[in-house]
Amino acid sequence: MKSRKYVAAEADRKSFKVSAGIDWLDLKISFSRLTQHRYVQDELLKITGLKLWVKPCGLRISKLSSCAPRPDNNVKTWVKPTISSTNDTFRICFRDLLANHGGKLEAALKQLQNRFPFACEPQIVGVEVFCDFWHKQRSVSATRAMTYRLQTSLFSNGTRPRQFNPASWKNVYLFPGTRITPYRNFRTGNKWDNISWQVYHKRTDNDQKLPVEEQRARVEVTLKGAALTHYSLHHLSDMQRFRFETLAHLFKFRKPIEPEMMANGDMFRFTAINAARKVNDATAERGLHSFNNIGRRDKRSWMMVNGDKRLRKESSHLAVVSDLQNAVKGALRRLHV
Incomplete structure (x- = not known):
């Protein structure tokens, strides 16, 4: 890894x-x-020219067959269900142009409805919103440096912070002593959570390697379940009038405050700050989740909640990264589907 100063220069916003x-x-x-x-998938292939992901929702029982016991067997009569190969409710995942162009998606769904009449308006099950950082000179090393900066600056309340190692196809959890590398995908949260995050250097698309001019550093936020309800994203029509800028608070970027600045000349406090960070291995290189156990108690707002003292939402050791925060907010403001 290059020096932190050199990486910061390459990752200039x-x-x-x-x-x-x-x-x-x-x-x-x-x-x-x-x-x-398969009939739904084939029809979508005719309409869009793409083989989209289609999955039946739940299992349907087509019939129940009674299995009588044999004369020499004491097992009671039991009923064997037969799973139907048909269904009336499906999940369909739309990507790329169809997901970002409301008119094209509506046209595709209208053609699908002509073949298979809808019982109700399509419902949103999940959506993944991304922000891409494209280097103006198409430098791979600068894109990697920005990926590292985003990974070490992302602040989220997701659980199990980890990096996916494509070489071993396993997760590397960011316990004390481990460090983030931009060559791996940084993830927080789980696929079954309402909100989850991912930051990585996008070098492939549909299992195909991207040319240098199309590579970028990407931050993704996935919304499901209660998160969709919170933002009133219930039906497809809700996406057309949705202000994506309201999701900006999910793309939080923070950086550790220098101990000297926090101490403000108090050597005792300076020593205490460094000791707390060392004991907890609190450093951006491991991820900002490492600051969860320090700087959370605010003496000015201490109060008992269910027997516990209230904690700050963010560590007092962290400060906002304004250039990244404003860039993402502006990109989300310009997003319309």
Whole structure:
């Protein structure tokens, strides 16, 4: 890894363009009659030219068959269910242009509805919003440096912070002593959580290596379940009038405050700050989750809540990274579908 000063110079925000978009949109569509998922997939292939991900929702039992015991067997009669190969509700995942262009998606769904009449308006099951940082000179090393900066600056309340190692196909959890590397995907939260985050250097798309001019540093936030309800994203029509700028608070970027600045000349406090960070291995190189156990108690706002003293939402050791925060907010403001 290059020196921190050199990495910071390469990851200068002014050297990057920032754009936002939707990586994928997962819809649940109910039809007025039963069909098989392969027929839905084939119809979408005719309409869009793409083989989209289609999955039936739940299992349907087509019939119940009674299994009588044999004369020499004391087992009681039991009923064997037969799983149906048809369904009337499916999840369909739309990506790229279809997810980012409301008109094209509506046209595709209208053609699908002509073939399979809808029972109700499509419902949103999940959506992944991203912000991309494109280096203006298409430098791979600068893009990697920005990836590292984003990974070490992302502040989220996601659980199990980790990095996915593509070489071993395993997760490397960021316990004390481990360090972030931009060559791996940084993730917080789980796929079953309402909100999860991911930061990585996007070098491939659909398992194909991207040319240098299309590579970028990417931050992704995935919304599901209660998170969609919180932002009133229930139906497809809600996406068209949604202000994506309201999601800016999910893209939080922070940096550790220098101990000298926090201590403000108090050597005792300076020593205490360094000791607390050393004991907890609190450093941006491990991820900002390492600051969760320090600087959370605010003496001015201490109060008992269920027997525990109230904690600050963010560590007092962290400060806002304004250039990244403003860049993402502007990109989300410009996003319309």
